[in-house]
Amino acid sequence: MTARVVAMAARRTGGALLAACVILAVLPAVLELSSYTHNQLTLLFITISGALAWNWMGGFVGQVSFGHAAMFGVGGFVAGRLMLSLHLPPPVCWVGGAAAASIFALGGHPLLRLRGPYFSIATIGVGEASRVIFTYWERFTGGSSGLSLPIDADLKYRLYWWALVLAGCMAAASVAIRRSSFGLKLLAIKADADAAADVGISATFYQDLIFVLSAAVIGLSSGLYASYQSYIEPADMFGFERSIAFVLMAVIGGVGTALGPVLGAVVFVLVRLYLLSSRPDLYLGLYGGLLILIILFEPLGLTGLYRRGQRWVRRASGQAPGGAP
Amino acid sequence: MTLLATRGLTKRFGGLCALDGVDLELGEREILGVIGPNGAGKTTLFSLIAGSIRPTSGEIVLDGQRVTGRPAHLCVRAGIVRTHQIVRPFGNLTVFENVLVAAMHLRRTAASHARDRAAEVLDFVGLADRRGQYPATLTLAGRKRLELARALSTGPRVLLLDEVVAGINPTEALAFTALIRRVRDERGISVIMTEHVMPAVMSLSDRIFVLDRGKPIAQGTPQEVVANPLVVTAYLGTSAGEGAAP
Amino acid sequence: MARLVDMLVSAVLLAGLYATMAYGLGLIYGVLRVVNLAHGGVIMAGAYLSWYLHEQLGLDPYLSIPVVFGASFALGVVLYQGLVRRLPRGAAGGPASLLLLFGVWLVLRNIAYLLFTGNDQVLRTAASSQSVAVLGSHVAVNRLVVLGIAAAIGVLLHLLLRRTQVGRAIRAVAQNADSCTLVGIDVNRIYALSFGIGTGLAGVAGVLLATIFSFNPSSGSSELLKSFVVVVLGGLGSIYGVALAALIVAVVEVFAIYVLPSYLTAAVGFILLVLVLVLRPGGLFGQRVLS
Secondary structure (H helix, E strand, O other), X not given: OOHHHHHHHHHHHHHHHHHHHHHHHHHHHHHOOOHHHHHHHHHHHHHHHHHHHHHHHHHHOOOOOOOOHXXXXXXXXXXXXXXXXXXXXXXXXXXXXXXHHHHXXXXXXXXXOEOHHHHHHHHHHHHXXXXXXXXXXXXXXXXXXXXXXXXXXXXXXXXXXXHHHHHHHHHHHHHHHHHOHHHHHHHHHHHOHHHHHHOOOOHHHHHHHHHHHHHHHHHHHHHHHHHHHOEEOHHHHXXXXXXXXXXXXXXXXXXXXXXXXXXXXXXXXXXHHHHHHOOHHHHHHHHHHHHHHHHHHOOOHHHXXXXXXXXXXXXXXXXXXXXXX | OEEEEEEEEEEXXXXXXXXXXXXXXXXXXXXXXXXXXXXXXXXXHHHHHHOOOOOOEEEEEEXXXXXXXXXXXXXXXXXXXXXXXXXXXXXXXXXXXXXXXXXXXXXXXXXXXXXXXXXXXXHHHOOHHHOOOOHHHOOHHHHHHHHXXXXXXXXXXXXXXXXXXXXXXXXXXXXXXXXXXXXXXXXXXXXXEEOOOHHHXXXXXXXXXXXXXXXXXXXXXXXHHXXXXXXXXXXXXXXXXXXXXX | OHHHHHHHHHHHHHHHHHHHHHHHHHHHHHHHOOOOOXXXXXXXXXXXXXXXXXXXXOOOHHHHHHHHHHHHHHHHHHHHXXXXXXXXXXXXXXXXXXXXXXXXXXXXXXXXXXXXXOOOEOOOOHXXXXXXXXXXXXXXXXXXXXXXXXXXXXXXXXXXXXXXXXXXXXXXXXXXXXXXXXXXXXXXXXXXXXXXXXXXXXXXXXXXXHHHOOEOOOOOHHHHHHHHHHHHXXXXXXXXXXXXXXXXXXXXXXXXXXXXXXXXXXXXXXXXXXXXXXXXXXXXXXXXXXX
């Protein structure tokens, strides 16, 4: 692919993203959404940011984390605490949450030296340990009772646009990273970290970098979540279900693709809404079943299905298929 | 003019001494062949120079600068790069991307400059027509060329070739040999190569360095080394010139 | 001093359980190079199965071991043939196998939750309430039995791998699967067998666990972590290495629980992991765990 083709494709995607964001931004005014729909969309945007951030680690550089809830919890509670105890304006608190999550990630640096499965198992441990420790740390998280934040209906309404901006920026960043030299290096590290070092790429540096970036975004989205919920508790923020959710969204949408997690988040949120109302006791099994089916039949999830469809159309119309399998 | 030198390079793995006091010199525009029976320490030597592992003691000096103990990616920045005995292409990247990512290691490299370099290198090794394909679709010889291209793409001054001709058919091996000669002649890169395929090593090397059980036992021109009784004995009486390494 | 002896005795008894857990994970990893993320789920399933047999049929848990082994073995073979086998070659150990088996774990959890609710369960037998004096400290009989059974399992496993045809084939495949096809070994059958034995051992470990600790459908992460730590520490080469590593892990855990505030005991598994990685990243027997 020549540089010009790449740039054109990037501009097309960028344009599409911008258009989508603009449409979504004026949607509430144009369609007069019910407050339920308005809020669900806010939550969706927050969720999308998180899913994209997880994918940077799990998909781009290949470090599958089953414990991302740890960073989510840290970010959210720091943001919540800043609001409660220091009465700082919410955006400042959100950035505080992002910073806290990033520092937490830096502390997890030794974990990054682990190869694939070892890293993943370690993250299970991180998630569990965090949940236990932070549930106990009552002075910080309020223990099992959690934290109640001042309710601000006006902020909750405007969160829609805050979250939209975040999601839009994350989507753009995902595309940009994936197509940049940074993204290429990450993919090389994912394929073979040692061989990458042998051609001059410092695996440690890039893994640290993407870990911190992922953490910052998770922390940011968690801060918004805290403002949205006005009540946060460790069981939810640090819970295993939350960690699973990140994994599932990326896998459904397409692990390693730039925008797959956006699709995955949408599908996931819809599935969960449906499940909550009809069969709440089946959600684990359904998530597990989905994971199994996707991994076996279409590892790139919805994005993979979409690409298959594209190739089928191209072949049916007589054109030669593209270069990538 | 010495480009790369090792002084007293030693590596111990627990009780095993893989390399013992190796003094080696590589000049500019020179191909140095490193040979020796299995277990002689050739791959260990490579790993040490390329930064994959750290020496127990000794020094590695590149162009007057001490590079001892630098990790692999920093060795590449300094100008030393290696290929692998068993090729390790990035399976999830195309042939072009494999070479491109290696050209990007200098953080200040402009993207277009890296692309140009990658394209040129692919052309050099003869893989230009396969740039959009994935490594899995290449033959072994193709993947070895890719490995070489990737290494060249980093812009090295010293290239370490680890049994690069092993396992490919004689026609391909001959083409590869010519390619290596061009690396030295056209690109001015010095090469250290280790090989079991004797004809290749003998015909390519300006000088040969012989290792046996971690110790250097001889060096000189190919003719000198072949005639050296110590070398012959090290190979258990097999004449090195007949390409019958164990 | 008496406390110290108490703790050491505790640790030795616990080590048996940990070794049995680790064998299952280690066998699958050693032969297929796959980290069985469903390991904790199978342990949990084994615990529930023996509990169920005890509740419904009055079957003594120790007698249920062959049954649970059989069921878990069958589960493993089905998982392998139906799922793991379909992974692309070279995906072993990669994200695909991790996610797949993680999905299986979730399904197992849900099934247990549906069948038995989320409440803690415990298996009480005559052995649970009796105790015996060992080296001056009072030891529950059930823990002693667990150690005995674990030791027997270790011996059986050793005999299987070293003295039988099948065992030799398993070890050969673990070393070099490609060469095995050249000498007529049905590698796929060995993979299925190994996976089955691995899950079978996990199921049995679940029975042992049930006789000592309470459990619920969410159980498993801590068991997975500890098994993993033992495998990393002990290596894949020898049964005795694993047994020794299990002992070390148990000792560290017992002392950690003594030293740490109570809320951290649930995090002990993870703390052990951190310790192992920091102190002995190459494992006791030097496998490459780190990049």
